[in-house]
Every structure is written in structure tokens, then in C-alpha cells.
Amino acid sequence: MLLELRQLRIQPGQQLLLEDVSWQQFENILAELGEHRAARISYSHGFLEIMVPLPEHEKAKEIIGDLVKILLESRQIAFESLGSTTLKSDRMVQGVEADACFYIQNQAAVIGKNRLDLSIDPPPDLAIEIDLTSRTQLDNYQILGVPELWRYGKQGLKMNVLENGKYVESNFSPTFPGIPIIELINQYVQQSQVSGRTQAIQAFRNWLRDNI
Template sequence: MQLVLEQIIVQPGQQLLLKDISWQQFETILEELGESRAARLSYSDGWLEIMVPLPEHEKDKEIIGELVRILLDGMSIDFEVLGSTTFKSDRMRQAVEADTCFYIQNYAAVIGKNSLDLTVDPPPDLAIEIDITSRTKFDNYRQLSVPELWRYTRRGLEINLLQEGNYVVADRSPNFPDIPIIELINEYVQKNLTVGRSATIRGFRNWVRENLG
């Protein structure tokens, strides 16, 4: 008996791993699940992972994404945010959905685009993963040539830079070279948990005005 997608239930915080999934099957699953879904997908050489994030995962994703947007605006840097867009390459048989991602140097290449194929389009300059309920697929991002990958875990922010085909941990971000980004993100994510989003954002905007204005 063959299962259909409607029969598969993944609880928040849980993952489902499927093997021997062809690229065409993956494309069909993407189409059937649609855009307005809670589940996140990752595909690599026949392995498909379906994950449903916890609420704390979503809160961290939203606040970190907002902090990055405020920083880029404060630095007068043009950018495009593509959120949890599915990045995929048919040729490399890889696909991943970041929690959020930013086009900075390559922002002009994706203006007005609703879907991306990394076989022809550039990868995001910065991808962000909230690694609380899922393990980041370094190999997906590596094969898709994403130059900078942030992972936020219970231990805080970790910056990974793609160098000579592999990710190495760094203490600075090339996109924010003169900013103590790890300390800032860690501090304001924690503030969000204690004083709430509005007060956190106001405080961060004040920091940007005082230090970058």
C-alpha cells in the first residue's frame, strides 16, 4: 500500500526522513504541499527531510531576521529578503529552505523573482538557520555555494563561512565586518525573551542610530 501526503502527520518539533525519493517526486511533493505550509523541507541525493518547527523556533527566526534588516537599513545597504524560499538545483540534486535569507551583494539579481533555481540564479549572500529543532544541512548549503551561513542554537549565534569548498566557523561576518554581530544578536534575542519584541526592536534601533548613524 502506498502512502499519500495527506496521511503523513508531523508534529511540531518533529522530523520525518524519507529515502529513495527521486527529484521528480520531490518536485511533486513541493507542488502538492504548496507555499502556505508549516513544514520545512530539505532534499539531498534522494533523502527528503520534512520538519515542522516549534513556536520558539519561529520567534527566534523572526527577531533575528528583523535585526538584520534594521542593521542593513542603518548601513544604507540595499538588500532583498527571500524568507523561507526553496533553493534548489536540479543538476546538483540539492534543495533546502533556510529559515530566512538575504541577498545583499546580489540583491539586484533577484528583484521581482518569486522562485529561484540555483543552477542559474546566484545563491543568497546570507542564509540563517534556527537550529533548535532541526540540524542544519551543511552539505546542502555547501553544494549550493551559499557563502555565509548563520546557525542560531541554544548556545547562541555561530557564523559559518564557505572557504575552499567547506564551511569554517568565524567570529566576524563579511557582510557586517565592523560590527560585533555575534554579541549583538545573542544579546537582543535574549532581550526579546524578557522584555518582548517591541521593546527589543526599539532598543536595537537606538543602538544602530548611536553606533552607525
């Protein structure tokens, strides 16, 4: 007997890993899951992971995304924020949904686009993942050619920058040169968990006003 996806119940914080999933099956699963869902997906060479994030995951995602937007706007940098848009390429047999992604240098290339195909479209300039638990996601972004990947976990923010097709860990962001991104993200995410989002965002705006 074959199970259908609608019969599966994945609890927040848990993952389901499926093997030997063809590209067409992956596309069918995406269509069946739909766009309005809590689950996140990651696909790489036949391995499909479906994950349902915890509430604290969503809070961190929102505050970090807001901090990035405020920073870009404060520097008058044009960008497109595509949230958890599915990033996929049948040519590279990869698919992943970031917690947040930003087109900055390539923002003009995706204006007005509701769906992306990284076989022809450029990858986002910056992708953000919260509590990275998948064993394939780092490879996904590397193969898809995402220049900069931020991962926020229990130990704080880590940044990976693409160099010669491979990710290397970096303390500095090419997107925001001269700005202590790791220190700022860690500080204001932690502050949001103590004093709330509004106070953390205002404190961050004050820091930008005084330092940038």
C-alpha cells in the same frame, strides 16, 4: 498500500526522514505540500527531511530577520529578503528552505523573481537557520554555494563562512565587517524573550544610533 503526504501528521518539533527520493519525486512533494505550509524541507542526494518548527523557533526566526533588516537599512545597503523561499538545484541535486535568506551583493539579480533555480540563479548571500537539527542542511548550503550561513540554537549564534568551497566557523561576518554580530544577535534575541520584541528592537536601534 502507498501512503499520501496528506495522510501524514508531523507534530511541531518533529522530523520525517525519507530515503531514496528521486528529484522528480521531490518536485512532486513540493507541489503537493504547496507554498502556504508550516513544514520546512531539506533534500540532498535522495534524502528528504520534512520538519515542522516549534513556536519558539518562529519567534527567533522573526526577531533575527528583523535585526538583519534594520542593520542593512541603517547602513543604506540594498537587499532583497526572500524569507523561506525554496533554494534548489537539480544539477547539484540539492534543495533546502532557510528560515530566512537575504540577497545583498546579488540583490539586483533576483528583483521581481518569485521562484529561484540555483542551477542558473546566484545563491543568497546570507542564509539563517534556527535550531539546526537536520544532518543534511549544512551540506545543502555548502554545495549550493551560500557564502554565509548563520545558525541560532540553544548555545546562541554560530556563523559559517564559505572558504574554498568549505564552511569554516567564524566570529566575524563578511556581510557586516567591524560589527559584533554574534554578541548583538545573542543579546537582543534574549532580550526579546524577556521584555518582548518591541523593546528589544528599540534597544537595538538605540545601539546602532550610538555605535554605527
